[in-house]
Amino acid sequence: MADPRRLLIVDDNEDILSTFYEFFNSMGYEVKTAVDGFAALKLLKDKANFFDCLITDLVMPNISGVGLISIVKKEFPHLKIIAMTGFGDQPGALASEANADVVLFKPIDLFDIEHTVSDLINPKNDNP
Amino acid sequence: MSTPLIGVSKSILKIKELISHVANTCLNVLITGETGVGKEVVAQSLYAESVRSSKNFVKINCAALPETLLESELYGFEKGAFTGAHKKRQGKFQTADKGVLFLDEIGDMPLSLQSKMLHVLQSGEFSPLGSDQDYKTDVWVIAATNHNLEDSMAKKMFREDLFYRLNIIKIDIPPLRERKEDIPSLIEYYIRLYRSEYPENHGSKPEPDILEKLCQYTWPGNVRQLQNCIKKQMVLNSWEKILDDLPREHPDLSPQIQINGQSRESYSLENHEFANNRPSIISEFVDLSTSSEKLFEDISLKKIKKMASDRVEKEVIGFVLDKVGWNRSRAAKILKISYKTLLYKMSEFEVSPPVK
Ligand SMILES: Nc1ncnc2c1ncn2[C@@H]1O[C@H](COP(=O)(O)OP(=O)(O)OP(=O)(O)O)[C@@H](O)[C@H]1O
Numbered sequence: 001m002a003d004p005r006r007l008l009i010v011d012d013n014e015d016i017l018s019t020f021y022e023f024f025n026s027m028g029y030e031v032k033t034a035v036d037g038f039a040a041l042k043l044l045k046d047k048a049n050f051f052d053c054l055i056t057d058l059v060m061p062n063i064s065g066v067g068l069i070s071i072v073k074k075e076f077p078h079l080k081i082i083a084m085t086g087f088g089d090q091p092g093a094l095a096s097e098a099n100a101d102v103v104l105f106k107p108i109d110l111f112d113i114e115h116t117v118s119d120l121i122n123p124k125n126d127n128p
Numbered sequence: 129m130s131t132p133l134i135g136v137s138k139s140i141l142k143i144k145e146l147i148s149h150v151a152n153t154c155l156n157v158l159i160t161g162e163t164g165v166g167k168e169v170v171a172q173s174l175y176a177e178s179v180r181s182s183k184n185f186v187k188i189n190c191a192a193l194p195e196t197l198l199e200s201e202l203y204g205f206e207k208g209a210f211t212g213a214h215k216k217r218q219g220k221f222q223t224a225d226k227g228v229l230f231l232d233e234i235g236d237m238p239l240s241l242q243s244k245m246l247h248v249l250q251s252g253e254f255s256p257l258g259s260d261q262d263y264k265t266d267v268w269v270i271a272a273t274n275h276n277l278e279d280s281m282a283k284k285m286f287r288e289d290l291f292y293r294l295n296i297i298k299i300d301i302p303p304l305r306e307r308k309e310d311i312p313s314l315i316e317y318y319i320r321l322y323r324s325e326y327p328e329n330h331g332s333k334p335e336p337d338i339l340e341k342l343c344q345y346t347w348p349g350n351v352r353q354l355q356n357c358i359k360k361q362m363v364l365n366s367w368e369k370i371l372d373d374l375p376r377e378h379p380d381l382s383p384q385i386q387i388n389g390q391s392r393e394s395y396s397l398e399n400h401e402f403a404n405n406r407p408s409i410i411s412e413f414v415d416l417s418t419s420s421e422k423l424f425e426d427i428s429l430k431k432i433k434k435m436a437s438d439r440v441e442k443e444v445i446g447f448v449l450d451k452v453g454w455n456r457s458r459a460a461k462i463l464k465i466s467y468k469t470l471l472y473k474m475s476e477f478e479v480s481p482p483v484k
């Protein structure tokens with residue numbers, strides 16, 4: 001594990017953002033954060049191929065999570081995407097339609113989501 | 129040529145940047161903001177910057193048409209689909225194929241049409257009225273509203289699933305009073321535009337002290353209101369007069385509308401773009417001092433429209449009759465209505481010659 005895994009976490013709730021940041025940092029990930037889809041898109045365009053996984057909230061101003069997922073799947077198809085939703089199942093369904101790899105419902109257990117991330121980034125790591 | 133998005137404020141610059149990032153995604157866009165803030169200008173800019181700019185930009189106003197007409201305008205109809213459908217007609221979804229469909233005032237779309245709209249957005253297919261054939265359509269949907277759709281959803285007047293499907297990209301345009309920095313550049317732009325359109329007009333630019341006052345004004349009608357002032361200036365050439373004529377806020381309104389004691393609600397009503405500068409006229413038709421429940425029950429646009437137009441009609445009829453010495457057939461000709469209609473209206477509005 002010489003190369004740290006790189007995450008982009010997007011949520012318009014600063015508390016969630018900092019909690020996730022602290023947690024993933026302590027687990028050895030390199031983490032960047034963005035407060036909405038537009039800020040995230042600019043980071044991604046700036047550093048294409050830098051990130052391994054995107055974790056995004058769905059309901060956000062300007063570019064929503066669903067919008068971000070659609071754009072990312074087209075422009076950066078290698079990037080794995082986890083969508084988090086707290087607003088019933090409408091946005092969640094739209095996120096699946098936009099081909100998010102995983103859709104999780106809030107509240108989210110941090111250890112669960114870390115498992116999901118590592119499964120997505122290192123598929124079948126343990127059987128060579 | 130469509131209007132460029134003028135402005136130097138942070139919010140307008142951010143909107144411009146957002147437009148350039150999403151114009152080629154063809155993701156559904158929802159544009160919100162008060163009346164006159166420039167929702168249509170933003171929709172046009174999105175279109176102009178997209179690869180679809182060589183195709184159609186088709187606009188439909190969901191508030192202006194009655195339900196059945198709106199439906200047939202959107203989806204078209206087959207010959208004989210309903211009485212009066214003598215000829216097959218293409219709907220906007222078809223005209224806008226490969227281009228943009230601008231759904232203006234989407235917040236006013238009747239619930240009954242919202243589910244069909246949702247279906248088309250999901251599947252990209254629709255069928256004209258009276259047809260059992262499905263047509264594919266590839267439209268970029270840009271919707272706009274000055275309603276708060278979250279409120280409409282809470283009141284069950286707007287479908288949640290439709291909201292989330294439209295709200296993929298959300299562009300919220302702040303009212304002009306929250307971005308006063310844009311006022312000078314808007315004035316600059318429109319004065320230049322009107323000078324080039326009507327070189328014979330000589331309205332001058334505002335002096336710094338006037339400009340300061342223009343920037344301090346709250347502009348309830350936003351850019352449209354400012355634009356109208358500039359148009360007036362081209363003819364009157366007197367900013368003093370224009371400033372004098374601007375409708376002022378009514379500080380006496382807030383204590384009148386006490387909505388179940390919730391001051392926040394009354395604040396938002398007071399600041400609402402229409403309520404704001406016309407409380408006096410509304411109060412002529414409904415009693416604003418009653419409780420909110422009673423008030424909202426009394427407010428019916430249809431009813432108020434009828435009351436208002438009756439009042440104006442009555443006044444105009446009386447005015448004309450007076451001018452022609454109560455010669456009814458002459459008055460009917462002048463009013464461009466039939467003699468019978470005039471008599472009917474005179475009795476309905478109780479218009480009668482003054483007793484001598
Ligand atoms: N940023 C801007 N730059 C130049 N012109 C503007 C701008 N914003 C608005 N306008 C002008 O102001 C007028 C109103 O704008 P527009 O029709 O886009 O408003 P709207 O938000 O759609 O209003 P409504 O809710 O009443 O339909 C138009 O004539 C438009 O050209």
Ligand SMILES: [Mg+2]
Pocket residue numbers: 167168232
């Ligand atoms: Mg408009």
